[in-house]
Structure formats: structure tokens, C-alpha cells
Amino acid sequence: MMENMKLIADHLVYEYNKGTNQTVRALDDVSFVIHPGEFLGLIGHTGSGKSTLVQHLNALLRPDGGTIYYDGADVFEKSYDRKALRGKVGLVFQYPEHQLFEETVFKEVCFGPNNMGLDIKEVEQRAYAAIARVGLTEECLDQSPFDLSGGQKRRVAIASVLAMQPEILVLDEPTAGLDPKGRDELLSMIMDLRETEGISIVLVSHSMEDVAEYVDRIIVMDKGKILYDDTPKVVFAHAKELEAIGLSAPQVTYILQDLKSAGLDVDTTGITLAEARNTILEALHWKG
Amino acid sequence: MLRDITIGQYYSADSVLHRLDPRTKLVGTLIYLVSLFLFATPLVYVPATLFLMIVIFSSKVPFGYMVKGLKPVLFLLLFTVLMNMIFVKGEVIATIWKIEITKEGLKQSLLMGARLILLILGSNVMTLTTTPTRLTNAMESVMRPLKLIRVPVHEIAMMMSIALRFIPILLDETDKIMKAQMARGADFESGNLVKKAKSLIPVLVPLFISAFRRANDLAMAMEARCYHGGEGRTQMKPLRYTGRDYAAYMILLLYLAGVIVTGKYSTEVLDWIGVR
Structure with missing residues (x-):
């Protein structure tokens, strides 16, 4: 059973501002599993504990209660090599500005694998592969990462984590601030990554559309607790409950519901554009 | 890790100290810091510590949180204490390797340490209770x-x-x-x-x-x-300024008077309580 569970979060508890009168419980008894090759979506309102949670996945934060098992080993055990863990659970933060520092994109991407102590040949090989992987062109290699556009910077940040060849890739709001085209490109790149490399992906997002379109499973967080942990269809069937915690179902789902109440016989469980189109066409066809 | 640095940070709470006029607190802190340097006798640290304890208590800032502010200056603190201990000449009471520890040095280093701690805590009280x-x-x-x-x-x-x-x-x-x-x-x-x-x-x-x-x-x-x-x-x-501030100034003056009396007449005070 163990090999079917890459990472297990076991009753995590985490508090900010401990020992003051403003203690905030950011994680409250959070447990879940990440399977190999899975595409997991993590959604929640601002302050629901998403970002705190992802920082536990690669042991950047130490929980006040509970623990994380990676490949069956407790990562907060004293002798556990947490630095190596960070190569296996690659975490890409939201703002690439927080990590870009090298003179060239190539050197920037080499930073990760370099820290793993690989030999120079392997490092460069991995860097080239990762840069190609995220769709950056060769001209970018010798450019300064600070001269790139927002979307390109984000790709550099992702490449620099990918170059460590993680088994789980965690992306914290990778599409925030990108235009629709950049967003689609980035997400299909990530999708492609999972299909060709078979790595698990955790996507933290604000956008219900992104999540509905791509992920296999959704975890909904609210006030530090897990509210739902299920397939997108099941989760988005709870549109009312999601709205109560400041989230929503995808836009197309609302359109389908409106169509239904207007008398068109459509399937309201559709959550992606493609599903909506099919069910609408079907309904019209049957009618006509 | 970096969150542990409490120097210069505001701790929001609702206490008398938080509501005082910031000028009162500024002047008060200055007076307090000066009072620590007025006399070299250890006895003045008794009223100084007592006063600070009362102030900290009335600020509603947890004591542990306050002490955390000492962490970043721990090195400086230890350094000062050690230097004083090693380099002050006088009556030798112990020798470790070639280092002579003197009675005067020990006394001086403890005084210095206490002074620094009170200095830092005293100014911390101000920044913690004032935006x-x-x-x-x-x-x-x-x-x-x-x-x-x-x-x-x-x-x-x-x-x-x-x-x-x-x-x-x-x-x-x-x-x-x-x-x-x-x-x-x-x-x-x-x-x-x-x-x-x-x-x-x-x-x-x-x-x-x-x-x-x-x-x-x-x-x-x-x-x-x-x-x-x-x-x-x-x-x-x-x-x-409100009535609260005038009261605070009165208390400050009383404290200062207390320090001056204990400092000036330290021998008499010691005689009086019978330690000596």
C-alpha cells in the first residue's frame, strides 16, 4: 500500500505568532495523501492556509503537531536529509522575484542541481533539459533573468526547480498575474510534464477554471482545515458551500445551471468548457 | 527564524503603557537609560530592575516575548562580559590557563551585563508598546x-x-x-x-x-x-498630554529620586538594611 502513497500528510498542525496574543492556527489537523503521478489541485480563499501547507511538503516549515511521510519515512525525524527531500519535492513559489539572482538564465537554472552536489556535466545537462522543457528559447540562456517578462521569469523559476528532477512538483499560484495566453501555455506545459515525466503535481490556485480543467483531485481548504478532498466533479457540485467560504464553481457550471432552469435539458455537472459544449449541443440536438 | 527578532517591533495590546503619549514614553525611556549610568554601585540596579519589572508587567507584553529581544544582542552581551572579566586588573581570585580573573573584573563584568540587559529591555518596552x-x-x-x-x-x-x-x-x-x-x-x-x-x-x-x-x-x-x-x-x-501622562511623569520623577538616593547613600542604605 505504501508504494501507492508518495507523500502522506499526517494530522498537521501549525501556528503563527506562537507565544503572543495573536496566535493564528494556520493549519488545523490537516491530513491527506499524494499519489505518484497525480495532478492535485489545492484551492482556498486567501489566508486559508494553502501556502503554509505547501511549505510543509518540502519541510521548509516544521509543524507544531503531526508529521509528513515521504516514501514511508518521517521527514521531521532528526536524521532525515531534508535538503535531499527538497530536491524530490520541488516547490516553486509564487513570486519569481524572490529567487532570481544570477547573471544569466542558464546560471540561474543551474543553481538547484548545483546545490545537490552533482558534477558539472550533469548539472548543465539537466539545466539545458529543464529550460527546453518549460519552453524557453535558446536566446534566453545568456540573458539576465531580470530582463525577462513576468511569464518568462516564472518559467525560469519553474525550470530551476525542474532541473533538480523532483518527483513531486508543487506550484504556488503559478498563473497569478499572467495574461490568458500565458496562463494556458503554462498550464498545458505543466500538464505535458506530468504526462511525459510521470511526476506528481500539486497546483495551488485561485482560479476554479484552471483547477477544473486540469486536475484529477481537489483539496479545498478553509480556515486551516480541509473541507473537501475529492474529484473536481464532486467538489464543484457543492457550489453553494464553496461560495460560503469565498470560492465558487467554474463559470461554465453556472451557465449550465442557468440554462437548466431556463428549460434546456443540460447536464449541470459539467465543469470544463468542453463538457459544457458537449452537453449543450446534445440538449439542443435532442430538442431539435 | 527571522521572525524571532523582536527589536524595534510593535506588539499590539491594550495597556496603560500603550495608551500613554509617545512623548512620555520617549522621555521616560531616556530618563531610565540615563539613570542606569548615573552611579556605579550595584545597589541602584535594585530599584532599576524593580521599576522595569513593574513597567513590563503593566505593558501586557508577555515576558518571554520581551526576553526574545535579547537574543540578537546575546553575542555582544557575552563579549562585553568576557572582556571585562579578563582585562580588568585587581585582586586575582582564579587563574585559568594564563587568564587571570580578578575580583574587580568579575564585579565589573556582572555590572556591565546587568546594565546592558536593562538598557535593551528598557528601550524594547518603548518600541514594543508604541507604533x-x-x-x-x-x-x-x-x-x-x-x-x-x-x-x-x-x-x-x-x-x-x-x-x-x-x-x-x-x-x-x-x-x-x-x-x-x-x-x-x-x-x-x-x-x-x-x-x-x-x-x-x-x-x-x-x-x-x-x-x-x-x-x-x-x-x-x-x-x-x-x-x-x-x-x-x-x-x-x-x-x-492627558492626566495619565502627568501621572507617568510623576512616577518617573519618583523613580529617579529613588535611584539618586540609593546611589548617593549606597553605604548608608546597606548599613540600614543591615547587609555589609
């Missing part, structure tokens, strides 16, 4: 007479408040940057000094870039709101 804005308002108001000799008081106060405001922001940012680099396998702990210093480059570069960007944005925002310095500028919440 940076109010504190700089107080400074501006206290330094106002200097305007006569063309000291740009308002500008200095503004610079101070911006600097203070940026401390928590930049600390937070440093924390985020360090995490982002650690997620890419950076290691800030192991290795020798050179390696450690080198490992800071990936933190310092993004930090400086972000600091400059923030400074730029701030300047732009100030310009957009037509900020043009102190001339003719009024305040939204002008500082006003």
Missing part, C-alpha cells in the same frame, strides 16, 4: 526646538519612520527569499565562514533589488499624494 508612526511623531515633537538652528527635524523624523516601517517588511521578505532558495537546495547553515558568506549572495541580491523597487514605489506614491516635506504640514492625530 513606529507615533514614536517618530514624538521624536519630531521633542526635537522641534532644534528647528531654530535649522535642523530638518521633520525630514529626519520622516526618514526614521520609513526606516522603522521597512524593518518588518524586509525581514519578511528575507524570510521568503531564504525559503525560496532553500526550496532549490540552498544551505545557509553548514560549511566554513567563506562558504556561509557566499551562500548569502542568493539572498542578498533579490533582497536589494526588492528594497530598491520598494523605495522607488514609495517615493512615487508620496509624490502622487503631493508630499513636500514638513512646511505647513498638520497631523491627523496631534499629540496631546
